[in-house]
Amino acid sequence: MTKCFKAEVISKEILSDRHFLLRLFIPADSLRPRAGQFYLIRTGTSYDPLLRRPFSVFNWDNNYMEFLIMKKGRGTEQLLQVSKGMFVDVIGPLGRGFPLPERGQQPVLVGGGIGIAPLYLLAREIDTQKIMLYGGKSRDELIAMEYIKMIGDTELRIFTEDGSEGIKGTVLDGLREVLTDVESPVVYICGPGQMIETLKGLEDLRTDEVYVSVEERMACGIGVCLGCAYPTREGMKRVCIEGPVFKLSEL
Amino acid sequence: MTKCFKAEVISKEILSDRHFLLRLFIPADSLRPRAGQFYLIRTGTSYDPLLRRPFSVFNWDNNYMEFLIMKKGRGTEQLLQVSKGMFVDVIGPLGRGFPLPERGQQPVLVGGGIGIAPLYLLAREIDTQKIMLYGGKSRDELIAMEYIKMIGDTELRIFTEDGSEGIKGTVLDGLREVLTDVESPVVYICGPGQMIETLKGLEDLRTDEVYVSVEERMACGIGVCLGCAYPTREGMKRVCIEGPVFKLSEL
Amino acid sequence: MNLSVKIGTIVMKNPVMTASGTFGYGPEMAEFIDLNALGAIVVKGISVRPKQGNPPPRIWETPCGMLNSIGLQNVGLKAFLRDKLPFLRKYNIPVIVNILGGSTEEYCNLAEALDGQVHGIEMNLSCPNVKSGGIMFSSDRALFTEVIREVRKRVKRSTLIVKLSPQAPVRDFSIIAEAEGADALSLINTIPALAIDIETRRPRLAKGIGGLSGPAIKPVAVRMVWEAYRSVTVPIIGMGGIMTGEDAIEFILAGATAVAVGTANFIWPDATMRVLKGIRDYMQSHGIEDINSIVGGILWEG
Amino acid sequence: MNLSVKIGTIVMKNPVMTASGTFGYGPEMAEFIDLNALGAIVVKGISVRPKQGNPPPRIWETPCGMLNSIGLQNVGLKAFLRDKLPFLRKYNIPVIVNILGGSTEEYCNLAEALDGQVHGIEMNLSCPNVKSGGIMFSSDRALFTEVIREVRKRVKRSTLIVKLSPQAPVRDFSIIAEAEGADALSLINTIPALAIDIETRRPRLAKGIGGLSGPAIKPVAVRMVWEAYRSVTVPIIGMGGIMTGEDAIEFILAGATAVAVGTANFIWPDATMRVLKGIRDYMQSHGIEDINSIVGGILWEG
Numbered sequence A, B: 001m002t003k004c005f006k007a008e009v010i011s012k013e014i015l016s017d018r019h020f021l022l023r024l025f026i027p028a029d030s031l032r033p034r035a036g037q038f039y040l041i042r043t044g045t046s047y048d049p050l051l052r053r054p055f056s057v058f059n060w061d062n063n064y065m066e067f068l069i070m071k072k073g074r075g076t077e078q079l080l081q082v083s084k085g086m087f088v089d090v091i092g093p094l095g096r097g098f099p100l101p102e103r104g105q106q107p108v109l110v111g112g113g114i115g116i117a118p119l120y121l122l123a124r125e126i127d128t129q130k131i132m133l134y135g136g137k138s139r140d141e142l143i144a145m146e147y148i149k150m151i152g153d154t155e156l157r158i159f160t161e162d163g164s165e166g167i168k169g170t171v172l173d174g175l176r177e178v179l180t181d182v183e184s185p186v187v188y189i190c191g192p193g194q195m196i197e198t199l200k201g202l203e204d205l206r207t208d209e210v211y212v213s214v215e216e217r218m219a220c221g222i223g224v225c226l227g228c229a230y231p232t233r234e235g236m237k238r239v240c241i242e243g244p245v246f247k248l249s250e251l
Numbered sequence C, D: 001m002n003l004s005v006k007i008g009t010i011v012m013k014n015p016v017m018t019a020s021g022t023f024g025y026g027p028e029m030a031e032f033i034d035l036n037a038l039g040a041i042v043v044k045g046i047s048v049r050p051k052q053g054n055p056p057p058r059i060w061e062t063p064c065g066m067l068n069s070i071g072l073q074n075v076g077l078k079a080f081l082r083d084k085l086p087f088l089r090k091y092n093i094p095v096i097v098n099i100l101g102g103s104t105e106e107y108c109n110l111a112e113a114l115d116g117q118v119h120g121i122e123m124n125l126s127c128p129n130v131k132s133g134g135i136m137f138s139s140d141r142a143l144f145t146e147v148i149r150e151v152r153k154r155v156k157r158s159t160l161i162v163k164l165s166p167q168a169p170v171r172d173f174s175i176i177a178e179a180e181g182a183d184a185l186s187l188i189n190t191i192p193a194l195a196i197d198i199e200t201r202r203p204r205l206a207k208g209i210g211g212l213s214g215p216a217i218k219p220v221a222v223r224m225v226w227e228a229y230r231s232v233t234v235p236i237i238g239m240g241g242i243m244t245g246e247d248a249i250e251f252i253l254a255g256a257t258a259v260a261v262g263t264a265n266f267i268w269p270d271a272t273m274r275v276l277k278g279i280r281d282y283m284q285s286h287g288i289e290d291i292n293s294i295v296g297g298i299l300w301e302g
């Protein structure tokens, strides 16, 4: 069952001037999250900012949960201010995560920028060999590399649009190439909104076996406000309940 | 000239579960505050709470300024969260402080609870012998005693309404007694609103030589909002400009 | 300690209800709180036919508040009665259905279909009248009067609640609503507002204007509840930025017999229970035996 | 880069002005900023005779906002002309005087006395008309029309600005004000609101209802500016919760030719300068040569 509780901050690891890893103590009776699921987080007693912010689970273990967070506006700025020992309000796990690959499928994980967060967990959950494509505009958008390089059984390919690291190009270029080589792929994608828009245009990707995690502004995260509506072929879906992971063919 | 700047937190000393001493680094070019003057303080980037909060100067030296703060509502709660190295927004010094005693006058300082803040500085500024009456409902309202006991040349009398420390009674009882003994007294008072109301009723105190620091809710603290109006015999006065120190006979 | 209040013929075990559109149809929230502990549940606005609602983005955060333009997305009357109501009937709480329409006829159809099926019918009149070029029922005197009058004729068993918009003069519209037979009033609905993305120069919401809710509007809502309380004798359901029990008490002192918790449900799924506990605590510490004794208890003549 | 804008016949070197009642008469603020850097200064509302204003408490903080009920305290017309105006004349900025009265006659007297003495006269109509039992000029169509019409006859040299209240329908009242000859509109004034101390059961302000200002009301104000912009052709001065240059740009995109900074002055005495710098920065980073080119530049048809 979904939980709503206060979690103590175990540590905050600064990864760059815009990125940090927030590790929370999560009581043992909390449900195990699936890769792609998310938590809503809020801190402090001020009503400004008012709403909780959604973050994918980056990693977890029996007594902690980690979130990889990019500073964007006031909510994430405020989270960056928390320190060890403080408590934050969390609700989760929420939404539907990525389905694990079926036997015989070749997992291909495609992450852009901060979109790597849920894919890191997914990569760790998948215990067979996988291909991981990770990209950003330039090398400073490639975050948590130390963590990503440590995932076992992974063929990691790095892309940057400006060529400052890895292959020059986008992960979607990379994906196309991979798909020409791989027999029965199952693709998992998480990246910025713009990347998802591009994806929808790629007709050759419209197979059943492409899963995309999408983002939409959320108020409640639990299905009651209808704020996170996302248009799909079957009408409006709630990203927080029916998503955030959708089959690309549904979008 | 009044200054508006960011000041670094040098230290935060917790004195009780509701009281703390905030020491800020104040640039050397800042004006020297007078006892009874105050600063407006604000912290963080949130608009909730919105307004700055006024605090009297408790103590200062060439490179720092100290405020004795009682946790009351959300603004002071928020200040309690600041830590060494953080910056807070300050404006000051503001308002009119206590006039120093004239030659031959016997200073009598009367403080209730957190009202001791500006009187501590005043006591330190007055380099002649002074009488200081300090009281609260009970002993836990007597704060910063370690500091107060260290002021030189001071006859300190403590009062508590419940008798848990010092003399059982209020500082106003004490004041009356002192005034029967002392020849040409000059009285400085700071305490809760209720104490000030009582004062106004004490006809025998209506001499020119009683100075009271009053409180009113403030928005701007610099005279432009007219929010801090206080009724006096000569009409409405602004606590932030014409006050916070008034002659009791004016009120 | 008596927390029970009456809104029309609805007896509520406590004054805390949900604000329409902020609590879904119940099941999602049942994961977080015991629905039986609520004074009443008010569901998302229902129209005759299902509505897809507006394209995203539908929400935007503002200082101490949020804008929404959900666009009246709902399952429609039929699906509500078939799929949603049975779930709510399992609970021992009054069910109030918020209704919305594009014409007086639609409101009447909804009212007829729901009368007697649910405890209360709340008319959300912040909808444009299709025939009169988009004028809101809630801000046009003639439309407002007519639609309440017609719906009143069709509601014989359920309690009829008229929800006021903050855009119309409260006094006048409260008096009209009461005169036309409303059993209770609820207020306030969200305040129309606009936020612009200065990078794209487009509104933050796909639909442009949205409704402002949350703590930011609380003082405006309290004032309006007070104005309504002074103008009518029917009970008032107060809402607008209620986050805590203290906030609820403020509304009750201003004249609300019951309170609805809206945006707060998004911050804390158990916001209604927090508010209820806060009310209880206040009553206890202030020696208040009956919540009804402090309705409109503000010490001020105005 | 051109920041200069025109409001009636007033040429402002930049679009940033002060909101009436939040900047005193100038001298206090001159300690913090160079008044010459302002687009214009709008002083605290002036009445024919001096006013003591309301008893304290006069202000109360609310979520992202504040209530005030200063009660129109001011030095009165005579003292203003004698003691306050000479100070402002030393600066090279347009002076706009906000006027308030209890009758059409009082407004006319103020207008006559000030016409030609100051660059602009801003009519604050959120005052009760004494004769008609306290109805506000700003929300009664007939009073509103009449007072503007009469004042217009007396204002021959200064620019006449009508300040709109958020309580009246913006479109209708904007159109009336323009039709009656207003050279410009300013909006919004504070929103009437109420906060109650649940311990004492009394209003937080001595006078009960106060006006809500600050970031909380910004999205409501932006919406109203946009509505006014679509309804009239005279320039609009936008205000309500402007704290930053970004906020100001939002108002300008919505249709404001100039913006006024109010409550923000209480948070940062140099708020106007911060806003001005923010506008400049935005123009620079977006390659905008002339601020006038983005007035009403929102990409949305409504």
Ligand SMILES: Cc1cc2nc3c(=O)[nH]c(=O)nc-3n(C[C@H](O)[C@H](O)[C@H](O)COP(=O)(O)OP(=O)(O)OC[C@H]3O[C@@H](n4cnc5c(N)ncnc54)[C@H](O)[C@@H]3O)c2cc1C
Pocket: A038, A049, A051, A052, A053, A054, A055, A056, A057, A067, A068, A069, A070, A071, A072, A073, A074, A075, A076, A077, A114, A117, A118, A214, A215, A216, A217, A218, A244, C060, C061
């Ligand atoms: C399911 C899901 C999972 C996410 N996982 C992560 C993650 O693991 N790490 C991470 O850094 N970010 C993640 N995000 C994005 C993150 O929620 C936003 O960056 C964050 O809410 C921005 O808040 P802010 O106050 O800093 O920014 P602001 O721009 O000030 O936010 C203003 C408003 O817009 C909303 N908003 C802004 N950007 C987004 C966005 N991309 N998606 C949804 N709402 C947004 C905010 O919630 C807020 O209501 C996720 C988003 C979703 C929907």
Ligand SMILES: Cc1cc2nc3c(=O)[nH]c(=O)nc-3n(C[C@H](O)[C@H](O)[C@H](O)COP(=O)(O)OP(=O)(O)OC[C@H]3O[C@@H](n4cnc5c(N)ncnc54)[C@H](O)[C@@H]3O)c2cc1C
Pocket: B038, B049, B051, B052, B053, B054, B055, B056, B057, B067, B068, B069, B070, B071, B072, B073, B074, B075, B076, B077, B114, B117, B118, B214, B215, B216, B217, B218, B244, D060, D061
């Ligand atoms: C000139 C002056 C000097 C002061 N010096 C000190 C001091 O040295 N140490 C100290 O602890 N306190 C001092 N105070 C009181 C202090 O400003 C308030 O306790 C504080 O503002 C409360 O803020 P809050 O957000 O914690 O409380 P809340 O109750 O949440 O405040 C709500 C609102 O009421 C205002 N308010 C509440 N209490 C007071 C008050 N007593 N006076 C003025 N406004 C108030 C707040 O500023 C805020 O706008 C002084 C007040 C004044 C006017």
Ligand SMILES: Cc1cc2nc3c(=O)[nH]c(=O)nc-3n(C[C@H](O)[C@H](O)[C@H](O)COP(=O)(O)O)c2cc1C
Pocket: A225, A226, A227, C019, C020, C021, C022, C044, C045, C068, C070, C072, C098, C123, C124, C163, C188, C189, C190, C212, C213, C214, C215, C217, C239, C240, C241, C242, C260, C261, C262, C263, C264
């Ligand atoms: C996301 C959302 C959806 C809403 N949907 C409806 C609705 O369908 N019908 C209605 O009458 N009010 C609706 N409202 C208004 C609320 O019921 C309530 O009147 C308003 O939000 C003020 O209360 P609050 O500040 O506590 O949220 C909605 C509000 C929000 C935030």
Ligand SMILES: Cc1cc2nc3c(=O)[nH]c(=O)nc-3n(C[C@H](O)[C@H](O)[C@H](O)COP(=O)(O)O)c2cc1C
Pocket: B225, B226, B227, D019, D020, D021, D022, D044, D045, D068, D070, D072, D098, D123, D124, D163, D188, D189, D190, D212, D213, D214, D215, D217, D239, D240, D241, D242, D260, D261, D262, D263, D264
């Ligand atoms: C303390 C205070 C006093 C005000 N006095 C006046 C006034 O005398 N005349 C007037 O037209 N508006 C007055 N206003 C309204 C402001 O000019 C402005 O319209 C309103 O505050 C909204 O802007 P803001 O949110 O930036 O403050 C006053 C506002 C405040 C906060």
Ligand code: FES
Pocket: A217, A218, A219, A220, A221, A222, A223, A224, A225, A226, A227, A228, A229, A238, A239, A240, A241
């Ligand atoms: S965020 Fe509220 S329904 Fe999804």
Ligand code: FES
Pocket: B217, B218, B219, B220, B221, B222, B223, B224, B225, B226, B227, B228, B229, B238, B239, B240, B241
């Ligand atoms: S606090 Fe604004 S005038 Fe004193």
